[in-house]
Amino acid sequence: MICMSKDDIFYNNEIMYSDCPVCGGVKTLEITNRTDNIPYFGDILETAVSCNSCGYQSSDSISLEHNDPVRFKLKIDSTKLSSRVAKSQTATVSIPDLGLKVEPGPKSQGYVSNVEGILNRFESAVLRALKLEGDDIDPDVQENALNIIDNLTRIKLGEMSTLLILEDPFGNSVIDDDDADKELLTPEEAEKLQTGFATFDESEVE
Numbered sequence: 199m200i201c202m203s204k205d206d207i208f209y210n211n212e213i214m215y216s217d218c219p220v221c222g223g224v225k226t227l228e229i230t231n232r233t234d235n236i237p238y239f240g241d242i243l244e245t246a247v248s249c250n251s252c253g254y255q256s257s258d259s260i261s262l263e264h265n266d267p268v269r270f271k272l273k274i275d276s277t278k279l280s281s282r283v284a285k286s287q288t289a290t291v292s293i294p295d296l297g298l299k300v301e302p303g304p305k306s307q308g309y310v311s312n313v314e315g316i317l318n319r320f321e322s323a324v325l326r327a328l329k330l331e332g333d334d335i336d337p338d339v340q341e342n343a344l345n346i347i348d349n350l351t352r353i354k355l356g357e358m359s360t361l362l363i364l365e366d367p368f369g370n371s372v373i374d375d376d377d378a379d380k381e382l383l384t385p386e387e388a389e390k391l392q393t394g395f396a397t398f399d400e401s402e403v404e
Contacts, residue, residue: 209240233262238310238372240403261286261308265369267388272313272378273334276356279314282374285364288393289371293314294381295360296346301392314354321350367391 214333217255229247236242240263248255272278286308292299298320311319324385328335352358364371367388383391 202360217250218254220254221252223249225252226251228269228303230369233384236308236368238279239312240370242308244398261288261368261370267367267383267385268365268369268371269381269383269387270364270371270373270378271372271381272375273359274362275353275359277378279312279317279354281313281378282310282313283316283364284308284310284370284372284374286368286370288368288391289364290368290391292363293320293360294366294375296320296349298346313404316362317350321347324341329390365391367393 214231215225216227216229217224218227227249230247231243231245232392233241233243240261242261244257244261246255246257272281274281286305288302289308290299290301300320300323324346328340328343331339339378349358349360362373364373367383367385
């Protein structure tokens with residue numbers, strides 16, 4: 199998400215205009231905003247930008263509600279596959295026992311899923327990584343990836359249990375299960391988490 203000072207934006211009714219960060223066009227970047235209320239996430243701001251000069255386009259959404267930074271932990275197996283998971287665009291999801299972690303990036307989006315959906319997302323990511331490596335993949339890397347996929351399958355079949363962790367520095371995520379442990383993060387712990395936001399100092403924007 200790109201943050202600009204109010205002096206860099208020209209308003210025309212519902213549309214805001216600013217300089218394009220890609221081609222440098224002056225006031226060629228159209229910015230439109232709208233708010234919505236999403237279950238679990240509360241009020242969010244949806245932003246769409248497009249440049250009339252170079253065609254650059256982008257969209258983003260951000261929660262307008264900032265709560266205490268939080269960590270949820272849940273021991274998962276086949277009995278927890280349907281447990282609801284609401285992950286905001288600023289949350290980090292991890293399964294430490296399998297060495298799996300997904301941190302938010304600039305294009306990170308929030309979603310509502312369940313434990314099985316989270317496992318499937320991890321599995322898909324590992325399979326994509328294997329495909330990208332192709333025939334030149336290191337044997338040890340391939341073996342590790344296949345072991346991860348096997349363990350994810352074992353969890354879904356009830357042959358294995360492990361710990362799922364969801365951390366959010368803005369407190370807009372939740373594992374909706376009575377057995378989930380919820381704890382507040384210290385300021386130091388929250389500071390170490392990625393948020394996925396890219397910000398620019400006002401002096402960097404003309």
